Amino acid sequence: MEREAFLSRVRSAIDLSRLPEGSDTDPGPLVPDLPPVDLVERFANALETVSGTLHVGEGLAAIDHIIERYSPGPLLAWDDGELPITGASQRFLDAGCGLIDGTVPSSADGRVDHQRGYFDVKYGLTGAEAAFAETGSIVVRSGLGRPRMASLIPLIHIVLLPEDRIFRSPMHWLTEPGSDAAGAANVVYITGPSRTADIEQKITLGVHGPRELHVILVPA
Amino acid sequence: MSARPSTFAERGAAEVGSDKAKAVGDGARHLTEKRAAAVVAYPAMDAMRDRAREIRLHTLANLDTYVARFADAIEALGGHVFFAADAAEANDYIRGVAETADAELIVKVKSMVTEEIELNTVLEADGRTVVESDLGEFIVQLADDRPSHIVAPVLHWTRQDVGRLFADELGVPYTEEPTALNQIARTHLRRIFLEADMGISGVNFAAASTGTIAVVTNEGNGRLTTTAPRVHVAVMGMERIVPTLEDVGVMLEVLGRSATGQSLTTYTNLITGPRKQGDPDGPDELHVVILDSGRSTVLNDDVSEVLACIRCGACLNVCPVYRSVGGHAYGDIYPGPVGAVLSPVLFGFDGREQLPYACTLCGACLEVCPPRIDLPRMLVNLRERVAAEGDAFSWLGPAMKAYEFTATRPVMWRGAVDGASLAGKAKRGGWFTRLPGPGKAWTAVRDLPAPSRQSFRRWWKKNHGA
Incomplete structure (x- = not known):
């Protein structure tokens, strides 16, 4: 249907409509009035509730501990320059992990061939734009040097979160002038590892996305 | 896919009490509890x-x-x-x-x-x-x-x-x-x-x-x-x-x-x-x-507010009817209270005349709906339209007249109530599932509780009567 015809059909429906009285202007967002909390502590609790793990005070040594526990495997990572501290990818390489190229070709065939190489990605390494104390979420933004797949396709997702990026709640971050959540092709709130409760309401982790989510808190 | 019964009542009767419907009911109750806990936890x-x-x-x-x-x-x-x-x-x-x-x-x-x-x-x-x-x-x-x-x-x-x-x-x-x-x-x-x-x-x-x-x-x-x-x-x-x-x-x-x-x-x-x-x-x-x-048509309907729905499913989970009959009885992809409102106005009333009656008007859906859509009020509105347009409830007017006539005349009322008490055996666990005459239309949609063998009037007379 032509755009104008479509819109005018909607307009005439509204004119005749008996919708309940609404506001003439957009009521706009509401930032919730929540009790003050220790942001790190609250974030840690909320993350644990959604089956994520927070590493505090370990620094990059946390990466060594995780690889020791789960053994080395293929890594998909953000470029070093996009991570809040340097040397993180190197830790994986030193431990014997192989780095997978995260740049997907534009051609249809090249794309599929490249992505077939993602099947067994074990580790994903990304930064985070923000985190929410109320919900235990982290915010991951796409862009140059930041493959979306790094937070999505691996079995274990490892996030480097600067400790001054924890906000009280999603609305506290979203209404910040600097958040610019529509400025990237993809911004995702990740709240724990991939999960489903489709079979008999029993929660199981790692359906299509990561089975484990490790957030490493790094100094700002 | 095999042919399905054509009305909500027929589909519901086939589903209710089945393992499938029980599983849906259990799941719905579980989701309701999880919602309640989350709401309490968020001031x-x-x-x-x-x-x-x-x-x-x-x-x-x-x-x-x-x-x-x-x-x-x-x-x-x-x-x-x-x-x-x-x-x-x-x-x-x-x-x-x-x-x-x-x-x-x-x-x-x-x-x-x-x-x-x-x-x-x-x-x-x-x-x-x-x-x-x-x-x-x-x-x-x-x-x-x-x-x-x-x-x-x-x-x-x-x-x-x-x-x-x-x-x-x-x-x-x-x-x-x-x-x-x-x-x-x-x-x-x-x-x-x-x-x-x-x-x-x-x-x-x-x-x-x-x-x-x-x-x-x-x-x-x-x-x-x-x-x-x-x-x-x-x-x-x-x-x-x-x-x-x-x-x-x-x-x-x-x-x-x-x-x-x-x-x-x-x-x-x-x-x-x-x-x-x-x-x-x-x-x-x-x-x-x-x-x-169909959405612009709904926008111009008495129930246009249903378009504010955010598809969370909370009204399904809390609904006593949905919990009993499961999702398939509704016949369309949108089940539960929101489906009972949305499906007739979006897809047409034809064959969906019973959906507005798939509701006890308990109001639980309104309690949980995030944008507070008044689904019970809308279901009553849709019932009025079904009643006004169709002949499904054409018996109701004369029936109410007959009720008024009987109920305001004590002798006749006593006779009617006593007669009903003796009127035979309820078919299933004290409920009539099929009645003849004017009762037919009622029992086509739902069951009717059988009257007690002893009327209240008789019971009162026996226990408290002078």
């Missing part, structure tokens, strides 16, 4: 619900403006917009996109609106393979079944059912262990995500000012479907729009908590246009199909 919930309602009503009253603004924003981002008057137009457009993209393998993320327009059937008729990627929808598709819940499609399945299905259809050894079943689905679908030529998603919310589309899933299939394939097609009912991304934020505050008791769904995916210059991955093409398909 801002009430205020957010009020704001969500205000935003939804404002948007609906100015929907043409916001649809236009949204379309402009998508085009400015390099995306394509198609305005679909009805299901056929939407399907034709998407067929064309698939043709141009030479898409043999298409992966989908669960979406009510694509089920509404029966998109899969159309694409499959063109020889394309369409795979549902939500675990529940994958099971439904593999089994050629129908979803029983808008959020949890296989609420009616047991783990044993899933185990047998996977063994039969995927050639894997039988297991009924949910983690193992999950692993089977992960391995099977992973190849499909990575190799698919096109991904199709619905839209939970869309921000008019920025052109941002929110797609939320717990499994991550929403992200994979909208990231891995070269072409992303997003299909949305036009009422999914709100003015700004911050307004989308308000909707997200109430969606997860109401649906599953989660403060946020695991993956809240905000998509603003196709892959940008320099982005290492993401789809190269974005097509957004904005669907009317």
